[in-house]
Amino acid sequence: MSNAPAISLRRVSKQFGDVVAVADVSLDINDGEFLTLLGPSGSGKTTVLRMIAGFELPTSGEILLNGNDVSNEPAFKRDVNTVFQDYALFPHMTVADNVEYGMRVRKVDKAERAQRRDEALRMVRLTQMADRMPAQLSGGQRQRVALARAIVNRPKVLLLDEPLGALDLKLREEMQTELKALQRALNITFVYVTHDQGEALSMSDRIAVFNGGRLEQVGSPRDLYERPATAFVAGFVGVANLFDEETSQRLFGRRAVHTLRPERVRVLAAGASEGHAARVVDSQYLGAEMRITCRLDAGVIVVASVPSAQARIASRDEAVALSWEPSAVFEVSASR
């Protein structure tokens, strides 16, 4: 069983009354992998995570941890730990007691408890806060206590539900790096939930994209970005120009949905020998790049992304020509 995946979901579905929260999801998560569940709000990510943790039981399908079917095991018997989005620290216990809680209920002896607690607090750099109450900590500190409380139990799998959601941008970026470092140091499986595609791309080994309770695509960040399987993935991961079947027929000669990343679009002066004639509708300055929205004479909107250093400010209604490599355009399946 040693090379069984850390987690296997087999045709897992979950319904709340009439609401189908998760529909027929199958997914293997490997040992030591950093896997992200990505999707918009309400797409079923949390529900998947809660089923892995054991807080919800699937309506149908199976969940395996290390090859063992745990579908009907209660949460406290599963060898996974969770970092909750609201941290869920016990407000009546000190930081130290919070961190020791899991070891306490598992009857780890006192000396080992203290040693592991100190080690965990050191890893999240909170050694001096051990005697504080959660209410006396900042948001970022609480977040790290929640992390310490989970990893101190040395779980095989750590589940994190939007753990950085409540932090401000700066802290968030710091924590992203720290989390990734921690995962490497501990060498355990992380299942990470976020709706922020940037976060997903920067941290994950693999990303599973959810939409309306369904799993749209699983793959490395690069796969997803460069070869999105569906229109939804293309649109959700990064920015994409999507061409419906009609337009594709006219532009590319194929009746299928096509996608094109804005940074692959070149903006040329009007009357250039190549490219499609267009007019500038809008242009946005975004720092490193400029985003220029154009309307092809054929009527279709196309967004181009150009490094600011190379672009001059295009004025509205200016006539331009847009061109791209044929290889930059590829077919995706239509969204549901």
Added chain:
Amino acid sequence: MKKVSALAVALLGVVTLGACGGGDDGGAMLEELGEGEGAVNLVAWAGYVEDGSTDPNVDWVSDFEAETGCEVNVKIGNSSDEMVELMQSGEYDAVSASGDATLRLIAGGDVVPVNTDLIPNYADVFEGLKNKPWNSVDGKAYGVPHGRGANLLVYNTEAGAAPSSIVDMFSPDSPYAGKISVYDSPIYIADAAIYLMATQPELGITNPYALDQTQFDAAIAALETQKSIVGQYWALYTDQQAALENGSVTLGTTWQVIVNLAKANGAKIDSTLHDEGATGWSDTWMVSSKAKHPNCAYKWLNHIISPKANAGVAEWFGEAPSNAKSCALTADPNHCATFHADDEEYFSKVYYWTTPTKDCLDGRDVECVPYSEWVNAWNKLRA
């Protein structure tokens, strides 16, 4: 300090009870009867003021209201202590006080002398009831006698033959042990004294309300012993009535009115007077010193001792009427004989409730235990 605490007393009266009037500075005796004030507020024993709502045939209030235009409002006093407390509030015009309340009311200035000239029916009251120590002071009447009676023994007729002795109420091996019902009032200590008069003559008790410390301690000891066989201490007459009806009580001290009510509901019980003599009452209607409706109060006093009303209440409550002419009007022609209405010999064996004082009521030259100590002892016994 004196001033502060006097203020405190005044405020306490306002805040908590609204009690505490002045001493003897209340209203004086009525000299002349005027128009009725349209209403009268009474404090009375249960069964004394019946308007047909308990039993449609038991009504001596409606005709009074029709005749005088005085609307009758009644507050049932469940014990003499409660009646004293109610009268101290000054909210009531008249009260049917027993002998253990009358003197306290007089001393407290809560009632005023009654002008018997304004009460025509007073003339027909048995002479044996007029000018008694519990209803007059220095020959001045403080009320009109209502009626008298003895506290009876009630027993379950299925539990055995009629008991004849008070010993069954006190002896630990009483056949009624565990199902005995005792009147929950300090005045019941006198019943224990009567039990001791019969069983421990060497204590020398002659009047159950005049107990020196030794006699009193013996009475309390008897009551402590009795505790283990008591199934109920009743303070509300309805409590005893319910217990008699459901059979959880098979012997107890009672009033005839309770027996009547329970029997009407099918209880298999009867009442009897025990041989040793009994405590009893001789009640007096008195007028409050703060009466807001004095004329209606006088009209009520005259009415309740009128032959018909007095006959009605005497039969209903189970006592001897105070008006000699009532005896001709009772539904049961033998009522007056049964209740010994004019039998002074019989009533010599009945010890009317009266307030024990330090000066022994039997004239002995020792210190007797005053009523406040009776109250304390009873409260401790019941604690």
Added chain:
Amino acid sequence: MGERLEQTPRVTDSGRNIAGRGKPRPAFALWGLLSAPLAWLLVVYVGSLALLVVSAFFSLDDFTGKPTTDLTTGNISEAFTQGEYVSLVGRSIGVAVAATLLCFALAMPTAFYIARLASRRTRRALIVALILPLWTGYLVKAFALRAVLAPGSDYGDGGFMSGLVGWSPGFGYVAVTLTLAYLWFPYMLLPIYAGLERLPNSMLDASADLGAGSLRTFRLVMLPLLLPSIAAGSIFTFSLSLGDYITVKIVGGTAQMIGNIIERALLAPNQPLAAAFTLWPMLIMVAYLAVMGRAGAFKNL
């Protein structure tokens, strides 16, 4: 948003912020606003309490039963040193504690079921069903239990209970405890229910996640977090039970509690002694609140 795990952790930092907030306002405006209710509180609450304490030192005119202003400690020593009264107080505390524990034992699972397990519609129905009795009269309920608990005898049928199971505790301290628990149950249920509603789901999930079974989660997480609610409920049930004297009269048989002795003293009438007895429940409640405070019951108030 709208996700289950995205609740803000209210338990952890509510209350604390409020204390630090708000700048000092012109004092007189505030006092002007508060003076009427404060005066009322002072006169009615503090004033009558003070009078009660003072009047415990008054003497009684033996014969008329009226208080006089001659000061004495007799009432206090009567109420606080006589063995009969001390044992009565002990029994009253026993009954109040037992009724409170019974209320808690019944309210905890009921509240848990309503707050955490029941469907939304059942929840609403149950809350209504459990609060509705508060609108029925106290006496009606006490007499209802009297009808249930009445003991049977050779000469008459007992209540429903002895009819149904052939046994009933009869009238006495057990019946008083049962009846008080029945009467005050909603006062325990509602605060616990409210506390459970406020308790974030994730708190219980976190405990299970860390390996605690439901019993341990109850003991280590739920109970401490619900302590303020339980304390609030128990203050209601304990003080209401301790002061009760009517239930005792209805289902107590020969049993007595502090309230009965106070009533007796009042009717005697011996108002100063009644005032002295009243100090008992006052002191007991102060002690009870102190114990609750020690146990951390008011930390999150």
